[in-house]
Amino acid sequence: MPRPQPGPFGPAPPARGGAGLGRRPPIGRGLGPGPGPAPGPAPGLRPAGSPGAAAPAELLLSALAVRIVRRLSAPGPPPGPPAAAAMPGLGVCIVGSGNWGSAISKIVGRNVCHSGRFSPAVRLWVFEETVGGRKLSDIINQDHENVKYLPGHKLPPNVVAVPDVVAAVEEADVLVFVLPHQFIAPTCAQMVGHLKPGAFGISLIKGVDEGPGGLKLISDLIREKLSIEVSVLMGANIANEVAEEKFCETTIGCKNPEHGQIYKELFQTPNFRVTVVEDCDTVEICGALKNVVAVGAGFCDGLGFGDNTKAAVIRLGLMEMVAFAKLFCRGPVAVATFLESCGVADLIATCYGGRNRRVAEAFVRSGKTIEELEREMLNGQKLQGPQTAAEVYKVLTQKEMVDKFPLFVTVYQICYEGKSVQRFIECLQQHPEHV
Ligand SMILES: NC(=O)c1ccc[n+]([C@@H]2O[C@H](COP(=O)([O-])OP(=O)(O)OC[C@H]3O[C@@H](n4cnc5c(N)ncnc54)[C@H](O)[C@@H]3O)[C@@H](O)[C@H]2O)c1
Numbered sequence: 001m002p003r004p005q006p007g008p009f010g011p012a013p014p015a016r017g018g019a020g021l022g023r024r025p026p027i028g029r030g031l032g033p034g035p036g037p038a039p040g041p042a043p044g045l046r047p048a049g050s051p052g053a054a055a056p057a058e059l060l061l062s063a064l065a066v067r068i069v070r071r072l073s074a075p076g077p078p079p080g081p082p083a084a085a086a087m088p089g090l091g092v093c094i095v096g097s098g099n100w101g102s103a104i105s106k107i108v109g110r111n112v113c114h115s116g117r118f119s120p121a122v123r124l125w126v127f128e129e130t131v132g133g134r135k136l137s138d139i140i141n142q143d144h145e146n147v148k149y150l151p152g153h154k155l156p157p158n159v160v161a162v163p164d165v166v167a168a169v170e171e172a173d174v175l176v177f178v179l180p181h182q183f184i185a186p187t188c189a190q191m192v193g194h195l196k197p198g199a200f201g202i203s204l205i206k207g208v209d210e211g212p213g214g215l216k217l218i219s220d221l222i223r224e225k226l227s228i229e230v231s232v233l234m235g236a237n238i239a240n241e242v243a244e245e246k247f248c249e250t251t252i253g254c255k256n257p258e259h260g261q262i263y264k265e266l267f268q269t270p271n272f273r274v275t276v277v278e279d280c281d282t283v284e285i286c287g288a289l290k291n292v293v294a295v296g297a298g299f300c301d302g303l304g305f306g307d308n309t310k311a312a313v314i315r316l317g318l319m320e321m322v323a324f325a326k327l328f329c330r331g332p333v334a335v336a337t338f339l340e341s342c343g344v345a346d347l348i349a350t351c352y353g354g355r356n357r358r359v360a361e362a363f364v365r366s367g368k369t370i371e372e373l374e375r376e377m378l379n380g381q382k383l384q385g386p387q388t389a390a391e392v393y394k395v396l397t398q399k400e401m402v403d404k405f406p407l408f409v410t411v412y413q414i415c416y417e418g419k420s421v422q423r424f425i426e427c428l429q430q431h432p433e434h435v
Helices: 056-073 099-114 136-143 165-169 181-191 218-226 239-243 257-267 280-302 307-328 335-339 341-353 355-366 370-378 385-398 406-416 423-429
Strands: 090-095 118-125 159-162 174-177 200-203 208-211 214-217 230-234 248-253 272-277
Touching: 090 099, 090 165, 099 118, 099 159, 099 174, 099 239, 099 257, 118 165, 136 159, 159 165, 165 181, 174 257, 181 208, 181 218, 200 218, 208 218, 208 385, 214 218, 214 280, 214 385, 218 230, 218 280, 230 257, 230 280, 230 341, 248 257, 248 280, 248 341, 257 272, 280 307, 280 335, 280 341, 280 355, 280 385, 280 406, 280 423, 307 335, 307 341, 307 406, 307 423, 335 341, 341 355, 355 370, 355 385, 385 406, 406 423
Parallel strands: 090 118, 090 174, 118 159, 174 200, 200 230, 248 272
Antiparallel strands: 208 214, 230 248
8 A cells, every 4th residue: 555645755746736545536436337338249239259140230330341441442532421421420530550459449349339429430540561462451441350460359340440540530529549659749740630620539558758848648749739638548458358358447537527428438348347537647657657667577577586576566666656646747646546457457467468578578588689679579569668768767867856766767777778687676675665
């Protein structure tokens, strides 16, 4: 349990309203499953993986998807009446089709069919690449599988891959951003001036960007570039497990209760339980910082330490996350948010299962650089932890608080300054938490 003030490492940083446990009830609590889909298959939809012929709804959606693909790939302006006439309801676009974007498209694709609130076709922006001699967007639209980033999982037929980012977003009311954070700024730049009035978004992106004053949240970057309301979704959500429909929880940070309800309807399933809270910045910063801690956990695995050490890394990492959030976030930081899926649960999952941990372990065992291992081990996927450590280090240097965050700082120094990985254990031994 986090200790009461003052902060985890001696005097608390300038007051940001650090709250005690249970200070603020999550705004999604007490809503029950809400109007989201009831457990079990929706009428007219075949449950995932069940044998037998496609249900009529699925066939209809498939036909609809084919029509949309034809319209979007036709040269010149799309013919016929405005799409809204044919497809009432909120249009949803998923901006990004990597491992997580593809997994979440399985959920969103199904949920839009259960609810009268959304248009039945979901657009999935695909950064086009060739896989086995075919365009990835064609593979997704014809075979309903992202064979590169989520192989082995069928996507719902109403999820339509669109390689042109403007065509993908221009009719969307709800934008789901799910790209590696290094690509978000150039992608938003292409979208400027092409969004529907009143569109709003949610970021599933874990990481931070570099800002003039130090570190910048990805949601802030999107808000600034596109002038839209942006919420966030973070949690212990390893994409492959979500795609396999293994039970998990997630946290949505959203200040607008109406949007919170829409997101709950869009994302919640019996095996993907959503809690909505208000302190978005804390939710988002958790999602970025846990990747730095996971790199540390990977170092310990590579050095041959055991579960006790890993638990200590998780605990000390969590304390640094809380302290950093209080230092950095604009609004109040409710410590209770760290007990949501976006906090402690995501930290545990990432320190045991994530790619940052895996690559960091290989870094110790192989002696190769992080860049080499990213290329060799991740098949085009991106690491977030080392880059986030570098952004965090800049902020701490500017604020002259490097000595208060030894775990974050040592991860940075090992990844970028050639510090010996053995020194990671020393940083744990001398951690200010024990002084
Ligand atoms: N994978 C997970 O388990 C998981 C879970 C939760 C959150 N996240 C977060 O979701 C975000 C997206 O991660 P992911 O795992 O879906 O991605 P990924 O690493 O699996 O895939 C990389 C993606 O980047 C795209 N890409 C490559 N070059 C590009 C460019 N120049 N411009 C635009 N796009 C380009 C690729 O086409 C691909 O879609 C990240 O912030 C990640 O931290 C991932």
